[in-house]
Every structure is written in structure tokens, then in C-alpha cells.
Amino acid sequence: MSASVRSLMVAASAVASLSFPLASAAAAFQNGSFESPGVGPNGFLAINGPAQAPTGWDPGGNLSGVALFYEGNGRFGTPSQDGINMIGFGGSGATGASLSQTFDTVASVSYTVSYYITAQQLGNGPQSFMAEALSGAVSLGGESASIPVKLEWVEHSFSFVATGSSTTLRFTDTSNGSAAASINWALDNVTVTGAVPEPGTVALMLSGLAVCGVAARRRGLAQGK
Numbered sequence: 001m002s003a004s005v006r007s008l009m010v011a012a013s014a015v016a017s018l019s020f021p022l023a024s025a026a027a028a029f030q031n032g033s034f035e036s037p038g039v040g041p042n043g044f045l046a047i048n049g050p051a052q053a054p055t056g057w058d059p060g061g062n063l064s065g066v067a068l069f070y071e072g073n074g075r076f077g078t079p080s081q082d083g084i085n086m087i088g089f090g091g092s093g094a095t096g097a098s099l100s101q102t103f104d105t106v107a108s109v110s111y112t113v114s115y116y117i118t119a120q121q122l123g124n125g126p127q128s129f130m131a132e133a134l135s136g137a138v139s140l141g142g143e144s145a146s147i148p149v150k151l152e153w154v155e156h157s158f159s160f161v162a163t164g165s166s167t168t169l170r171f172t173d174t175s176n177g178s179a180a181a182s183i184n185w186a187l188d189n190v191t192v193t194g195a196v197p198e199p200g201t202v203a204l205m206l207s208g209l210a211v212c213g214v215a216a217r218r219r220g221l222a223q224g225k
Contacts, residue, residue: 028104029169030056032115032190033083034070041084043072046091053099054087061098061172066091068099068173071186081116081153082189088120089173090127093181100170103192105162113169114157115190119147123182127175133160134168144174147185 036055039045045052047068053059059068069088073080080086089097105111111133119127127149132142141160148154160167171187 029101029192030103031101032192033080033188034085034087035083038085039070039072041072042074043070043085044075045070047087047097054085057099057101059097059099060170062094062096065094067094068097076120078118078120078151078186080188081118086186086188088184088186089129089171090175090177090180090184092184093177095173095175095177095180098170098172099187100168102166102168104165105167106194107162107164110159110161110195111167112157112159112193112195113190114155114193115171116153116155116188117147117185118151118153119149119183119185120151121182121184122149122151123180124149125176125180125183127173127180127183127185129185130170130172130174131156131158132170132172133158134170135163138163140167147175149183153188 031054034054034057046066047053047059047070048063050059052070054070061067066088067090069091071078071086071088073084073086076088078086087099089095113131113133115131117129127147128145129147130142130144133140140163141158143156143158145156169190169192173185175185
């Protein structure tokens, strides 16, 4: 078998595998509804460090007081968006906390992050957040938005293209603490999905490689005569 044919066969094998590994790469993202370990219905736990954090997630920023907290369905009158548990930000005017997770990605593949946010304990004051995908300190994409003073889960999403084998997703409370002391917000049902080539696209690529392979083989046979 000629080197050209062998190379084309390897390339074809790589293309054929695209319909599965790209999806499984994002499967390393975990616990997007914060069910592990959880605090149960109506539960509450201030997150002041890694020991109290949801499985797979890392707390950061300002973790004083109740800037970041675990809460169960029904706490503060807030139903969870998915499952039983959720994460609250900005309790008692303590803002600036963040929650992040680093997960497996495939370079050059596009991913979509989806999540839900609601205001709770509806006092007065503006609230805002930032969600971003990071490669080290470099932002790959994200969203900064204000949070309406309304107890209603609102879906948000953004997309990014991975640049390496891992990416960090981070949520940060950017509210003005002194102005938002009587209100806070919650996060739930975070998902990350990777783009998978359409079956027709994969088939077309394989067909093209097959044609090139046959042509290369014929040239090899002709040269060997």
C-alpha cells in the first residue's frame, strides 16, 4: 500500500469518528443542576470555600458572608428550575462571588452554554452577572447582563470555539452590593453541548476521501508497472 493511500485511509478514519467524540468531549462537564451533593428541599448552605461547593465546581472571588450559597427548592420562595438544588449569589449585599468549572473540550470545535437565572427575595436594587468561557485568562466568549427584579427563570446562552483540550466556564456576580442589599439571584440548569457534524456532511467528506483514495491507488499501480 502506497504512503498516499495509507494517509487517506487514516484521514477517512478520523473523519468517520467525528460523529461521536465531539459530543462526548462536552460530557466531561458535570453537575450543571447542582444536585451533587445538594442540600435538599428548602435547604441552605453558605459556600465559603471548596468544602461547601457543588461537585465539580470551584468557588472564587468574594466568598465572605453569603455572597455565594447553596439552596434547595422552595428556599426564599424560589422553585428550582431543574431538580431540587440551585446556587444563589449576592446574599445580604455581599457581591463579587464567582463559580467556575473546567471541563474537557476539543480545539476548534464550537460549544453552546445554556443556563437559567432568576432574581429572588425581591427587594430593591440593580443586579447583574457575567458568564464567560475562558482558556486560561483569555475569554473565548460570554455574556454580561442585568437581572430583572422578577421571580422568573430566564434562559440565557452563548457560544464559543474551544482553543485547547480544556475550557473553564465561570459565572460572576457583578452587582453593586451596596445598592442590592435586599435582593439576590439564583443560577440553575447549566448545560454545555458541543457541535457535531451533520450526518450528510460526514458522508460527503468520506465520499470525497474515497474518490481521492481510488485515484491515488490507480496512480500507484500505474507507476508500479
